[in-house]
Amino acid sequence: MCLILLLLLGTAFFLIRKGMGKGRPPWVTGPEAPETVAKRVLSERFAKGDITTEEFMERASVLNWTPGSDGPANGKKR
Structure with a gap:
């Protein structure tokens, strides 16, 4: 029984630790915050070459976001 x-x-500890560092806890099932989605879309468009560096920086400033400070993809704290 103890075993x-x-x-x-x-198993519970392992699953919780495995989910750490992915931005959201494993028990959160709701939609992402609109700001997170906007940052991710902006980053993807810049990576594809759809927008220039100037456009990227301008739109990031509208979101009050300094790229590299809290990437939308990883969400990890440094």
Whole structure:
């Protein structure tokens, strides 16, 4: 009985730790924040070459975002 309990606790711990660092906790199922989506779309458009560096920086400033400070893709803290 104790072994089963330890196995369940270990599995839960592993799954929670595995989900860490991906921006959102594993139990959050709602939609992403609009700001996060906007930053990701802006980054993708810049990466594809759809917009210039100047356009990218201008639109990032409208979002009050300094690119590189909190990337929309990773969401990790430094």
